[in-house]
Amino acid sequence: MAQGDSELDGTGIETSITGDFKITLIKAADLEPWQQGLDFPMGETAATWIVHSFTEIDYLETYAANPSDIYGASSIDDAAKNTFTQARKFLMAKYDLTDDEATTYITQAVDFGMTQLVDGNWGMQAEIPKAVFEEALGTDAAPGAAADLGPPDLALSNATVHWGYFSKNEAPVLTVADGAEVVVEMATHHACDDWDKMIKDDPGMESVFAWDTHTKRESFRGATGGGDCQCINQIVAARPNHCKRLTG
DSSP states (O other), rough: OOOOOOTSSSSSOOOOOOOOOOOOOOOOOOOOOGGOOOOOOEOOSSSSEEEEEETTTTTTHTTOOOOOGGGGOOOOOHHEEEEHHHHHHHHHHHHHOOOOHHHHHHHOEEEEEEEEEESSSSSSEEETTTTTHHHTTTSSSSSOOOOOOSOSBBBOOOOTTEEOOOOOSOOSOOBBTTTTTEEEOOOGGGGOOOOOTTTTTOOOHHHHHHHOOTTTSSOOOOOOEEOBBBBBOOOEEETTTTTEEOOO
């Protein structure tokens, strides 16, 4: 049985069930440090953390005089902002990330969806994949260096990274045979979020992000692109330090 996100018109899939449920009460004294700051509904699956939030974090407090006023004040924009804020707070607490690191992670890896738009206090959820942390390390710990994939077939440098929109006039820097696997170093323009951790002392990254009118022939930064490769159609593995294995 399945239902799409949002329960848009009030017609949800309702079902009765007779089952056994296990409810565990975790005492405050037994909470892990990251759990102590939770003040929002939280879900967990084997692969995902699910953070929920709403137009109003607590509409009963905001509209204490007349809670039904929330029906005239619902906003999906506010629900999205609150969900982002709660997801960022969770990542900072759980994985010891900085504000900038959590925001970058959310931008690149977190999916947002509509929980429901039928009740007055509209809800959204942030679906946070554990794999970004766990598969890289084989553990549910903070991100760090992953297993070495070996020397890249296409190293990252200012000669292999194309800044700007992709164009058919750009010559490919790597052609991959059908079925072949290659290791390609990748860059993200979000590296600017933290020069010391993502760029400094990495010759390839420093060459890409060095910027002046001589090396880029531009007085300002334009749109960004990744390594300009031909025939690459599937990412099959990745590691946090911008290396990816791809198959053609």
